[in-house]
Amino acid sequence: MVKRNPHIAALPSQYLFVEVARRKAAFCEKNPDTPLIDLGIGDFVDPLSQTVAEAMSKTASSLATKEGFSGYGPTAGNQLLRERIANVLYQDKINANEIHISDGAKPDMGRLQLLFGSKVSVAVQEPVYPAYVDTSYLLGQKELVLMPNCTNFFPNLSETPRTDIIFFCSPNNPTGTAATFEQLEELVAFAKKNRSIIIFDTAYSAYIRDPNIPKSIYEIPGGREIAIEVGSFSKMAGFTGVRLGWSVTPKELKFEDGTTVADDWQALYSRFFNGASIVAQAGGLAALTPKGLNESKLLADQYLENAREIKEILTAQGHSCFGGQNCPYVWAQFEGLSSWEAFDQVLNNAHTVTVPGSGFGKSGEGFLRFSGFSKNVLSCC
Amino acid sequence: MVKRNPHIAALPSQYLFVEVARRKAAFCEKNPDTPLIDLGIGDFVDPLSQTVAEAMSKTASSLATKEGFSGYGPTAGNQLLRERIANVLYQDKINANEIHISDGAKPDMGRLQLLFGSKVSVAVQEPVYPAYVDTSYLLGQKELVLMPNCTNFFPNLSETPRTDIIFFCSPNNPTGTAATFEQLEELVAFAKKNRSIIIFDTAYSAYIRDPNIPKSIYEIPGGREIAIEVGSFSKMAGFTGVRLGWSVTPKELKFEDGTTVADDWQALYSRFFNGASIVAQAGGLAALTPKGLNESKLLADQYLENAREIKEILTAQGHSCFGGQNCPYVWAQFEGLSSWEAFDQVLNNAHTVTVPGSGFGKSGEGFLRFSGFSKNVLSCC
Numbered sequence: 147m148v149k150r151n152p153h154i155a156a157l158p159s160q161y162l163f164v165e166v167a168r169r170k171a172a173f174c175e176k177n178p179d180t181p182l183i184d185l186g187i188g189d190f191v192d193p194l195s196q197t198v199a200e201a202m203s204k205t206a207s208s209l210a211t212k213e214g215f216s217g218y219g220p221t222a223g224n225q226l227l228r229e230r231i232a233n234v235l236y237q238d239k240i241n242a243n244e245i246h247i248s249d250g251a252k253p254d255m256g257r258l259q260l261l262f263g264s265k266v267s268v269a270v271q272e273p274v275y276p277a278y279v280d281t282s283y284l285l286g287q288k289e290l291v292l293m294p295n296c297t298n299f300f301p302n303l304s305e306t307p308r309t310d311i312i313f314f315c316s317p318n319n320p321t322g323t324a325a326t327f328e329q330l331e332e333l334v335a336f337a338k339k340n341r342s343i344i345i346f347d348t349a350y351s352a353y354i355r356d357p358n359i360p361k362s363i364y365e366i367p368g369g370r371e372i373a374i375e376v377g378s379f380s381k382m383a384g385f386t387g388v389r390l391g392w393s394v395t396p397k398e399l400k401f402e403d404g405t406t407v408a409d410d411w412q413a414l415y416s417r418f419f420n421g422a423s424i425v426a427q428a429g430g431l432a433a434l435t436p437k438g439l440n441e442s443k444l445l446a447d448q449y450l451e452n453a454r455e456i457k458e459i460l461t462a463q464g465h466s467c468f469g470g471q472n473c474p475y476v477w478a479q480f481e482g483l484s485s486w487e488a489f490d491q492v493l494n495n496a497h498t499v500t501v502p503g504s505g506f507g508k509s510g511e512g513f514l515r516f517s518g519f520s521k522n523v524l525s526c527c
Numbered sequence: 528m529v530k531r532n533p534h535i536a537a538l539p540s541q542y543l544f545v546e547v548a549r550r551k552a553a554f555c556e557k558n559p560d561t562p563l564i565d566l567g568i569g570d571f572v573d574p575l576s577q578t579v580a581e582a583m584s585k586t587a588s589s590l591a592t593k594e595g596f597s598g599y600g601p602t603a604g605n606q607l608l609r610e611r612i613a614n615v616l617y618q619d620k621i622n623a624n625e626i627h628i629s630d631g632a633k634p635d636m637g638r639l640q641l642l643f644g645s646k647v648s649v650a651v652q653e654p655v656y657p658a659y660v661d662t663s664y665l666l667g668q669k670e671l672v673l674m675p676n677c678t679n680f681f682p683n684l685s686e687t688p689r690t691d692i693i694f695f696c697s698p699n700n701p702t703g704t705a706a707t708f709e710q711l712e713e714l715v716a717f718a719k720k721n722r723s724i725i726i727f728d729t730a731y732s733a734y735i736r737d738p739n740i741p742k743s744i745y746e747i748p749g750g751r752e753i754a755i756e757v758g759s760f761s762k763m764a765g766f767t768g769v770r771l772g773w774s775v776t777p778k779e780l781k782f783e784d785g786t787t788v789a790d791d792w793q794a795l796y797s798r799f800f801n802g803a804s805i806v807a808q809a810g811g812l813a814a815l816t817p818k819g820l821n822e823s824k825l826l827a828d829q830y831l832e833n834a835r836e837i838k839e840i841l842t843a844q845g846h847s848c849f850g851g852q853n854c855p856y857v858w859a860q861f862e863g864l865s866s867w868e869a870f871d872q873v874l875n876n877a878h879t880v881t882v883p884g885s886g887f888g889k890s891g892e893g894f895l896r897f898s899g900f901s902k903n904v905l906s907c908c
Contacts, residue, residue, distance in 0.1 A: 147722040147783035148691045151644035154791045157798075164797070189598035199591035202806060203584045209769070210580035217570035217767040249630055249770075249804070256799040260665065263532035264645070280798045284641065310529045341528040386598040387805040388590070389630075402528035410535045416545075417538075417661045418637035423630070423804040424768040425583060 153286040162276055162505035163187055169489070170499050177497075185456065186499035188319065188474065188517045190384035192448070194429075195441035198383060201432030202425050209425075216424055221416045223247025223392070224427045227434075231392055234434045235377070239364055244396050244408065246415055247430070249389040249422045251349045251378040255313075256281045258345055258374065258393070261407075261414050266310035269293050271301060273320055273506030273513070275347075278313040295509065299323045299468065299477075303332060308340040314363075315347040317354060320506045320515040321477040322453070322469015324350075324359045330366045337372040343399065343407070344373040349391075352382035352446050354472045370396040374407070381474070383433040383442040390426040449474040453518030460516070474518035477503070481512065488514050534667040543657055543886035544568055550870070551880050558878075566837065566897045567880035569700065569856065571765035573829070573902075575810075576822035579764060582813030583806050590806075597805055602797045604628025604773070605808045608815075612773055615815045616758070620745055621775055625789065627796055628811070630803045631772040632730045632759040636694075637662045639726055639755065639774070642788075642795050647691035650674050652682060654701055654887030654894070656728075659694040676890065680704045680849060680858075684713060689721040695744075696728040698735060701887045701896040702858040703834070703850015705731075705740045711747045718753040724780065724788070725754040730772075733763035733827050735853045751777040755788070762855070764814040764823040771807040830855040834899030841897070855899035858884070862893065869895050 166186050174182065193199075208214025222228070228242040248254045259281040267289035270278050274292070282290050291309050293301035299321040314333060317324035325333070337344050346363040354361050363373040375394040379385035395408035432438045450471075457470035460478045470476040480488035485502030492498050492514065503513025547567050555563065574580075589595025603609070609623040629635045640662040648670035651659050655673070663671050672690050674682035680702040695714065698705035706714070718725050727744040735742050744754040756775040760766035776789035813819045831852075838851035841859045851857040861869035866883030873879050873895065884894025 147781075148643065148647065148724050150782040150784055150786055150791065151642060151646075153644060154642070154794055155786075157794055187599065190596075191598070193592055193596040194590040196591045199588055202587035202590070206583035206587050206806065206810075207580055209575040209583070209765075210577045211574055215571070215574040215765075217572070217765070218568065219768055250801050252801045253799060260641075261532060261535070262529065263534060263667070265532075266529065277798060284795065284798060286644070343529050384590075384596075384598070387600055387802070389801065389804045400528075401531040403531055405531055405536075410531065413535055413538055414665065417658065417665060418634060420631050420633045420770065421768070423770045423807050425587065425806045426804050429587075 153284050157280060157283055162501065165505075166489075166499065166501055169493065173493055180497055183496075183498045183520060185516045185518075185520055186501050188381065188519050189386050190381070190445070191519055191521055192384065192445050194384045194388075195433065195438055197435060197438040197441055198429045198432045202388070202429040205428035206425050219421045219424055219427075221419060221421050222412065223422060224424070224431070227427050227431050230431060230434045231377075234439070236362060236364065236394075240394055240396070244394050246393045246395070246411065247422050247427060248391040248393060248419070249426075250380060250385075250391040251347060251376050252277050254376050254391055254393050255345070255347070256284075257414060257418055258376070259285045259287070260418065261411055262311055264288070267291065268311045268313065269306060269309040270313045271299070271315065271318065272508075273503060273510035274313075275315055275319045276506065279507075292507065292509075300325055300329045303336045306336070309342055312337060312342050312344045313347065314344055315349070317350040317359070317473030318469070319350065320475060320501065320503065320510065322473040322475035323477075324354060324356070324472040326358055327360055327366070330360055330363065334363070334366045334368050334372060338368055342372070346373050346375045348375055349378040350381055350473050351377065352442065353450055353474055355450070356472050359472050364394070364396070371398045374399065379430055379433055382446070383438070384445065385426065385429065385433075388426045388429055390422055390430045446474075449518040452520055453516075456516045456518060470518070476516040476518070477513055478516060479513050483512060485511055485513060488512070534665050538661060538664055543882065546886075547870075547880065547882055550874065554874055561878055564877075564879045564901065566899075566901055567882050569762065569898045569900050570767050571762070571826070572900055573765065573826050575765045575769075576814065576819055578816060578819040578822055579810045579813045583769070583810040586809035587806050600802045600805055600808075602800060602802050603793065604803060605805070605812070608808050608812050611812060611815045612758075615820070617743060617745065617775075621777070625775050625777055627774045627776070627792065628803050628808060629772040629774060629800070630770040630807070631761060632728060632757050633658050635757050635772055635774050636726070636728070637665075638795060638799055639757070640666045640668070641799065642792055643692055645669070648672065649692045649694065650687060650690040651694045652680070652696065652699065653889075654884060654891035655694075656696060656700045657887065660888075673888065673890075681706055681710045684717045687717070690723055693718060693723050693725045694728065695725055696730070698731040698740075698854035699850070700731065701856055701882065701884065701891065703854040703856035704858075705735060705737070705853040708739055708741055708747070711741055711744065715744070715747045715749050715753060719749055723753065727754050727756045729756055730759040730762055731854050732758065733823065734831055734855055736831070737853050740853050745775070745777070752779045755780065760811055760814055763827070764819070765826065766807065766810065766814075769807045769810055771803055771811045827855075830899040833901055834897075837897045837899060851899070857897040857899070858894055859897060860894050864893060866892055866894060869893070
């Protein structure tokens with residue numbers, strides 16, 4: 147008989163958001179008449195921009211016409227979309243051909259783990275978005291380093307051992323903190339010194355309003371030599387169900403033997419993926435027009451305002467709070483309680499769904515993550 | 528510095544279809560006024576069904592409304608779509624909950640390799656669709672068995688060593704042959720005896736017209752205990768650019784330790800994937816309505832007729848031909864020539880793009896694959 151893959155067997159049995167959904171459903175069953183505020187999973191709650199929806203609708207219709215039909219596209223994505231991302235989001239500091247269009251950041255994280263394989267050592271922030279850790283387990287990577295925390299959840303790099311790969315998420319999920327220019331300069335210098343590769347997750351960069359917070363690792367000198375960047379239309383423009391993202395592999399990024407990381411990425415990509423949906427890609431093109439960008443920005447502003455309000459309320463209640471600026475998440479400490487105790491307390495008393503911090507690693511114990519993706523936050527806590 | 532993943536380094540440097548595209552482009556540059564017939568890559572050439580396009584268009588539009596917006600869906604897919612696949616394509620012999628909706632068969636093959644990991648032994652047919660072999664290399668699987676051929680490209684199972692996993696594609700890409708009931712009974716018995724798991728690729732099942740050719744491995748008694756099935760809307764309904772497929776993991780399918788394969792599949796799925804685009808899923812729902820099915824069937828009939836004509840012409844020219852019935856591919860032998868020589872000859876003399884059989888493994892040497900996905904085949908060879 148076939149043996150179970152030990153790396154899958156080693157995974158934790160419950161995925162964080164599955165357990166949150168289970169407790170939420172149990173509460174709703176017990177309290178069918180109590181309206182719940184969901185500040186749990188980070189997901190758009192407002193309709194998609196009209197500009198984006200119309201573009202996708204038009205493309206979908208045109209697929210039934212001789213002129214509009216299109217089958218397999220390039221695996222790396224629509225060239226026009228690659229160019230528009232390079233132009234609008236990177237001011238052409240990145241070349242379109244360094245971009246691969248994907249079906250979102252999470253699948254890209256999995257494929258990136260495959261790119262480097264099972265032999266690499268990996269560092270992650272703590273607390274950490276589970277996808278990096280889970281995919282590392284799945285690949286059977288032997289060495290996973292949790293970077294010790296310093297100020298405001300930026301890692302203490304002087305106490306961080308060298309690893310091949312460093313996953314770094316800024317603005318951060320779950321802590322809501324966003325690394326400054328100076329911090330990212332320190333990170334790039336650390337990676338350069340150690341000859342590590344950073345996988346920089348910018349899924350929340352559209353929420354940055356402070357000019358001293360970089361939106362891309364490539365704003366840091368030397369970033370191109372040491373970092374892959376992963377971006378997403380999910381939180382930028384509400385594509386969580388539509389599925390669209392991208393990765394950047396600069397041509398300067400090399401392996402030890404001098405070969406180019408981008409070449410291996412393309413080799414893997416064409417074997418594991420067949421392109422993002424052309425309808426989603428049409429939506430991405432529209433999302434990056436001035437009108438599309440503005441419509442999405444108005445929604446992001448609202449979610450940031452929600453986060454600000456959540457933070458204000460929680461701070462007034464005496465909780466230590468992080469984030470909530472330049473990021474739609476607030477990370478709040480509940481002293482004397484475990485995360486799941488705090489989760490149940492907030493669920494039962496304030497009828498509000500959150501995410502237990504312990505789901506993001508041991509250092510998240512005693513914290514809750516509050517998401518600003520909501521229509522109604524004032525009555526929440 | 529970071530070491531290159533040796534499994535990626537070990538991959539062949541050119542992917543078959545990339546080289547075909549390169550030679551095609553070179554021909555077009557040299558002969559800008561010569562119309563080319565492309566019987567190469569297997570891809571829809573006709574517009575999508577009106578029913579499917581309208582459904583996707585409507586869903587895309589509705590995403591801009593309060594009622595129609597939807598963010599993250601279930602990773603395993605829209606429940607209604609799972610139910611419709613179970614009902615329409617499996618006559619409810621498969622439960623909807625045994626189905627995972629995907630972004631296509633190719634990414635599913637990669638994820639299935641990950642499911643089983645690097646320690647399993649794998650058998651593939653010969654000639655073989657490169658994706659199974661490439662993803663096996665990528666995972667660093669140590670033992671890859673090429674199943675020896677018997678009649679009509681069905682493997683000689685009495686000479687096939689036992690492996691953990693057997694990839695099997697019927698109707699077959701590239702040979703165009705479709706396994707009969709009796710042959711698949713033999714395959715199921717072989718897997719059962721060896722306690723192997725079959726990964727059954729049914730991407731071309733919509734082309735089966737002969738009632739003695741099963742459209743699913745689950746039509747064979749005992750199939751549920753030994754097989755995962757992967758299906759796709761690509762060749763069934765022209766979704767090559769839209770991206771939609773599914774996998775079936777029956778609850779009877781177990782690992783050596785008695786755990787259920789479906790559970791590990793779900794565990795991996797929720798870490799490596801975030802659902803197919805909801806717009807594509809709306810298209811899938813429409814494709815499985817009586818009207819959608821009929822519109823796609825008319826196109827499939829046309830591609831089958833093309834394949835029949837191609838086979839007739841090639842046979843009249845004295846080539847041994849396989850397939851071309853119940854499958855849109857014809858597999859033709861060009862005696863005395865290598866596949867690439869035959870490819871160049873057909874390209875230069877008949878202005879027709881094909882796919883060299885050698886790209887599907889050594890046993891494909893001297894063959895060409897002709898695809899029926901075309902508007903104009905009569906002048907082809």
